[in-house]
Amino acid sequence: MSGPNTDYDPVEVSTLNPDEVEAARDAALAAIDAAADLAALKQVRIDHAGDRSPLALANREIGALPPAARKDAGRRVGQARGAVNQALAARTAVLEAEHEERMLAEETVDVTMPTDRLPVGARHPLTTGAELIADIFVAMGWEIAEGPVIEAEWLNFDALNLGPDHPARTMQDTFWTDPPENGVVLRTHTSPVQARTMLSRTPPIYVVCPGRVFRTDPFDATHSPMFHQVEGLAIDEGLTLAHLKGTLDHFATAMFGEGIVTRFRPSYFPFTEPSAEVDLVCFVCRGVDSETCRTCRGEGWIEWGGCGVVNPRVLRACGVDSERYSGFAFGMGIDRTLMFRHGIEDLRDLFEGDLRFTTAFGSDL
Ligand code: PHE
Numbered sequence: 001m002s003g004p005n006t007d008y009d010p011v012e013v014s015t016l017n018p019d020e021v022e023a024a025r026d027a028a029l030a031a032i033d034a035a036a037d038l039a040a041l042k043q044v045r046i047d048h049a050g051d052r053s054p055l056a057l058a059n060r061e062i063g064a065l066p067p068a069a070r071k072d073a074g075r076r077v078g079q080a081r082g083a084v085n086q087a088l089a090a091r092t093a094v095l096e097a098e099h100e101e102r103m104l105a106e107e108t109v110d111v112t113m114p115t116d117r118l119p120v121g122a123r124h125p126l127t128t129g130a131e132l133i134a135d136i137f138v139a140m141g142w143e144i145a146e147g148p149v150i151e152a153e154w155l156n157f158d159a160l161n162l163g164p165d166h167p168a169r170t171m172q173d174t175f176w177t178d179p180p181e182n183g184v185v186l187r188t189h190t191s192p193v194q195a196r197t198m199l200s201r202t203p204p205i206y207v208v209c210p211g212r213v214f215r216t217d218p219f220d221a222t223h224s225p226m227f228h229q230v231e232g233l234a235i236d237e238g239l240t241l242a243h244l245k246g247t248l249d250h251f252a253t254a255m256f257g258e259g260i261v262t263r264f265r266p267s268y269f270p271f272t273e274p275s276a277e278v279d280l281v282c283f284v285c286r287g288v289d290s291e292t293c294r295t296c297r298g299e300g301w302i303e304w305g306g307c308g309v310v311n312p313r314v315l316r317a318c319g320v321d322s323e324r325y326s327g328f329a330f331g332m333g334i335d336r337t338l339m340f341r342h343g344i345e346d347l348r349d350l351f352e353g354d355l356r357f358t359t360a361f362g363s364d365l
Contacts (some may be wrong), residue, residue, distance in 0.1 A: 193233075
C-alpha cells in the first residue's frame with residue numbers, strides 16, 4: 001500500500017494561484033469595461049469567458065487538486081467566473097441599449113427618397129385613337145353608335161345594296177360562320193351599323209361608329225385579318241356632297257393638323273352614289289418632290305377611306321323617306337389613320353401587344 005502523496009504541492013497548479021485567479025478576473029472585467037461595442041464584447045467573451053480562457057482552464061484544473069484544496073479553489077474560481085459573467089451580462093445590456101438608440105437616431109427613413117416605381121400601364125393607342133376620333137365628332141354634335149362584330153349577312157351586304165349576286169361582294173373577303181347558309185358573317189366593314197341606325201331611329205341622324213372589322217387578308221405590314229374602321233353617317237334634309245367634303249376636311253385637320261389637304265377621287269360603292277375615295281396629301285412629302293417619297297410612292301397623295309352620298313336604295317331598304325331625306329357616309333381605317341398620324345410604319349406594331357410600343361403612347365393616359 002502506498003503512503004499519502006506528500007510530494008503534491010497545490011501551489012504548483014499555477015493557474016489556481018489566488019493571485020492568478022484574481023488577475024484573470026480583473027483583466028476580464030477591465031476588458032469588458034473597455035469593450036466599446038457589441039462586436040468587441042463578443043471577442044472579450046471568447047477571450048475571458050470562453051472554453052480556452054484562463055478562468056475556464058483554472059476551473060478544469062480544480063479536479064487535479066487534493067480534496068481538501070478543491071473547495072477553496074472552487075469557490076475562488078467560481079466567484080471570479082460569476083463576476084465576469086455578470087459583468088458581461090451588464091455590459092451587453094448597456095451596449096445593446098446604446099446600439100438601439102443609435103439606430104433610432106441615425107437610421108431614419110427618408111420618405112422623400114425616390115423608389116422603384118411599379119410600371120404603370122398605358123391605354124392602347126387604338127383605344128385612345130378611337131376616342132380622339134369620337135371626340136372630334138361629338139364636339140360637332142354627332143353621336144356614337146355601335147353594332148355587333150358578328151353580323152347578319154343581310155345587314156352587312158343586302159341592306160347596303162349589295163345583293164347576293166352583286167359583283168362587289170367579292171371585293172370584301174368575307175369570313176363566314178359555319179354553316180354559311182345561316183347567313184352570319186364577321187362584319188367586313190362598319191357600314192352595317194349605318195343600316196342598324198337608320199332602321200332603329202328617325203332622321204336627323206348624325207352618328208360615328210368605330211369598331212373592329214374582319215377580312216380574309218394576310219397579316220403583314222399593311223394588312224391584317226382584323227382591323228378597325230370608323231364609319232360616319234349623316235341623314236338630314238338637304239345634305240349634299242359639299243357637307244361631306246366639309247366634314248372630312250374638318251376631321252382631317254383635327255387629326256393631322258392645319259394645312260392638311262384632302263381630295264376626292266371618283267370611286268364606286270354600292271351603298272353610296274356618287275362615291276369617292278378620299279385622299280390626304282402625303283404627310284411626309286406634302287406633295288412636294290414626291291417622286292422620291294417612299295410613303296406615297298411618287299403619288300403625292302395617300303388613300304384615307306371611302307365616302308359618298310347615301311344611295312336612295314339604301315335609305316329605302318332601311319325605312320328612310322328618300323324623297324325627303326338625303327345623307328352622306330364615309331368609312332376609314334382607324335389603324336391606317338393612326339399610322340399616318342404617328343408615323344407607324346408597320347401595322348403589326350398595333351396588334352402584337354409589345355409593351356414597349358404601347359407605353360410610348362403612355363402620355364395619352
Ligand atoms: N364600307 C366601305 C369599306 O369598307 C367604306 C365606306 C363607308 C365607303 C361609307 C363609303 C361610305 O370599304
